[in-house]
Amino acid sequence: MPTDASNFSVTMVIRSILYTTQQASESPYNYVPTEWVCIFFLTAYSISTAIHMGQALRYKLWWMIPTVTFAGILEIFGWSCRLWSSQSPELLRPFEMQLFGTILAPTPLVAAYFIIFGRITIHFGPQFSRLTPNMYIIVFFSLxxxxxxxxxxxxxxxxxxxxxxxxxxxxxxIMLGGISAQLFAIWVYLGLAAEFFLRRKYNAPFRRQVIKFGKGQRSMSKDVQCMIYALGFCTICIIIRSVYRTVELADGWSGTVISTESYFNWLDGGFVVVAMYTLNVIHPGIYLKSVDTSLPDEDKVNLSYVF
Known part of the structure; x- marks a missing residue:
């Protein structure tokens, strides 16, 4: 015979489950964000962003502040609002705010990738690139x-x-259109990057240089190669995230994808935080440091081409 205590425990468990289910049904997320997950990502993004700010100041890479650092600030904002939602899942305001933060955050991060690749092409064979180095920044940053x-x-x-x-x-x-356009721009950027490295490998320049960069083709150091691999890895992370958000929005606001918290945690929060920390560890201020000091003075100012 079950005791009164065991009956009470079972009743409390059932009530807790019913209450949680009711909360999820009333939440605009279609679930209740998990508190510890929100705290984990909020902490992770805060640490990475603080390090990026310090690195930007340390290496005087001011463009890292409105790009990678700003991306981290948007993620902190978004995950703070998700943490708020974990406490009050029925409220609409934190849902609206986290939607704004997490949707926009990777966009300035991607802008940093364009700038880094543009710097690489400047020093290691701009004649092999379909776009001039400055055009990477102008075109892709505008997009x-x-x-x-x-x-x-x-x-x-x-x-x-x-x-x-x-x-x-x-x-x-509208958001789906913006994310899809961003995904398209990333694929174009990858195509141009792949063409650059292939042309450089097989010595098939796209344009002729007026002024040659020293004697022969400048070789890439291990640090620069490491930076390129890191850049490729970060780009793949953002592509996976963008594909997920595209599928999520295309599936609808009450669809299975947007209603599954684990998808968001892994495919959005997870991949973006990995991309952020990758640039912390393999930072352009460290791994491209030799690039800025390796060019002769005349090569630094004479980057003109004949098409």
């Missing part, structure tokens, strides 16, 4: 800014719709 704007507008539309208990489909479609 990144446009994608950022589109995603921001979409997140605002979606947040307002949710707040007014209307369908957020329009905002979701």
């Amino acid at each position: 990144d800014t446009i994608c950022l704007t589109i995603q921001a507008v979409g997140s605002v539309f979606a947040a307002e719709a949710v707040n007014e208990y209307k369908s957020p489909t329009l905002g979701g479609n």
Whole structure:
């Protein structure tokens, strides 16, 4: 015969399950964000962002502040709001705020990849690149800014719709367009990067240089090669994240993908935090340091080409 104590325990467990289920059904996430997961990512992003800020100041790479560091700040903002939601899952405001932060965060991070690759092409054979080094920054940074704007507008539309208990489909479609455009830009960038390294390997320049860079083709040090591998790895991380967010938004606001917390934790939070820490460890201030000091003075100022 079960005791009164055991009956009470079973009853409390059932009530707890029912309460949690009710919370999830009332939450705009379609689940209750797990508190310890939110704390973990909030801590991880805070540490990485603080290190990136210190590294940017230490190596005087000011462009790392509005790119990688700003990406970290947006992630901190987004995961802080998810932590808020873990305590009050029924509230719409933290859901809207985390949507804004986590959607936009990788965009400035990707801009840093474009800048790093542009620096590599400057010093190791700009004649092998379809675009001039400065064009990588101008073209892809402009595309990144446009994608950022589109995603921001979409997140605002979606947040307002949710707040007014209307369908957020329009905002979701706008965000989907922004993420898809960003994903397309990344694939184009990868294609151009692959072409650069192949042309350099087989000595098939895309354009003729007016002024040659020293004697023969400048060789890449192990540090630079390590930076290139890290850059490729980070890009793959962001591609996986972007594919996930594209599928998530295409599946709809009540779909299986957006309603599964583990997908978001692993495929968004996980891959972006890995990309952030990879650049902490293999930082351009360290691994591209020899690049800035290896060029003769005349090569630093004479980067002109004939098409």
